[in-house]
Amino acid sequence: MSDSHPVTRMFKLDDKVCIVTGSTRGIGKAVATAFAHQGAKVVISSRKPEECRSVAAEINAAVERDAAISISANISSKDDLHNLVSRTVALLGRVDVLVCNAASNPAYGAMAQVTDAQFQKLFEANILSTHRLIQLVSAHMMEQKSGSVIVMSSIGGQRGSTLIGAYNVTKAADVQIVRNMAQELGPHGIRVNAISPGLIKTDFARPLWDTPELADKFRRGSALGRIGEPSDIAGAAVFLAADESSFVTGHNLVVDGGVTIIGD
Numbered sequence: 001m002s003d004s005h006p007v008t009r010m011f012k013l014d015d016k017v018c019i020v021t022g023s024t025r026g027i028g029k030a031v032a033t034a035f036a037h038q039g040a041k042v043v044i045s046s047r048k049p050e051e052c053r054s055v056a057a058e059i060n061a062a063v064e065r066d067a068a069i070s071i072s073a074n075i076s077s078k079d080d081l082h083n084l085v086s087r088t089v090a091l092l093g094r095v096d097v098l099v100c101n102a103a104s105n106p107a108y109g110a111m112a113q114v115t116d117a118q119f120q121k122l123f124e125a126n127i128l129s130t131h132r133l134i135q136l137v138s139a140h141m142m143e144q145k146s147g148s149v150i151v152m153s154s155i156g157g158q159r160g161s162t163l164i165g166a167y168n169v170t171k172a173a174d175v176q177i178v179r180n181m182a183q184e185l186g187p188h189g190i191r192v193n194a195i196s197p198g199l200i201k202t203d204f205a206r207p208l209w210d211t212p213e214l215a216d217k218f219r220r221g222s223a224l225g226r227i228g229e230p231s232d233i234a235g236a237a238v239f240l241a242a243d244e245s246s247f248v249t250g251h252n253l254v255v256d257g258g259v260t261i262i263g264d
């Protein structure tokens, strides 16, 4: 990058092809929308084809170009993930950025009550899907000798919990996948990083922020004294997708308003 580049040109994603799973609402939608505003071509994906089409159309209207296409996929289905990647390559020619964002949490409450079926569902949706997707896209990224993979983990993966413990196990595992794959894929020019959000106001986390006592506890436990919005995560994702983060890999970028740094 030349010093003559104005700062406003930084973090451009011009023509980068980006798959964002779970991008019809919440954090994924904010990330996909930000990518499109930075010049990327984005693949909008979730389980519901109609919602995917609608969000793609909304993004295209906002950026006034054909930036988004929709390919529905259930992340727990190996066939769907295969179709998601192969159709992306067929329609857009390549994959530059993968954001493994969609996840499930079928088990609120004590670990003592978590059933085998719930744990298996968590494993398939939150761990195996990340592994499968990275395997699928890295084959294309290796040919291109470039790529950026971003895995949406959680600060829950760094802490104990009596509310969402089993889910937190999967979010910790995602960060280990990131370390392993950053090491394995680095020689091929592929970067792999995680983002660990704190509590963000989305449907997924509604039981945590929609309960006044819990919301107060979360606010008081953060340096910034507030609960995050999906757009708070989008900038971190743009940074990790863009060439300006070209020397950052295997990293877990905590974006939590200062929850995990609180000491006393």
Ligand SMILES: NC(=O)c1ccc[n+]([C@@H]2O[C@H](COP(=O)([O-])OP(=O)(O)OC[C@H]3O[C@@H](n4cnc5c(N)ncnc54)[C@H](OP(=O)(O)O)[C@@H]3O)[C@@H](O)[C@H]2O)c1
Pocket (backbone or CB within 6 Å): 021, 022, 023, 024, 025, 026, 027, 028, 045, 046, 047, 048, 051, 073, 074, 075, 076, 100, 101, 102, 103, 104, 125, 152, 153, 154, 155, 196, 197, 198, 199, 200, 201, 202, 203, 204, 205
């Ligand atoms: N919100 C938080 O406080 C928070 C904090 C830390 C980490 N995170 C992480 O951030 C990520 C996004 O969460 P969010 O809060 O933005 O959730 P959200 O608002 O509920 O959005 C979830 C998205 O994923 C899709 N999705 C859900 N299950 C899916 C499946 N099996 N296959 C494909 N798509 C699926 C949903 O669409 P459909 O239901 O229509 O398929 C939707 O587009 C997750 O990995 C979560 O663990 C969230």
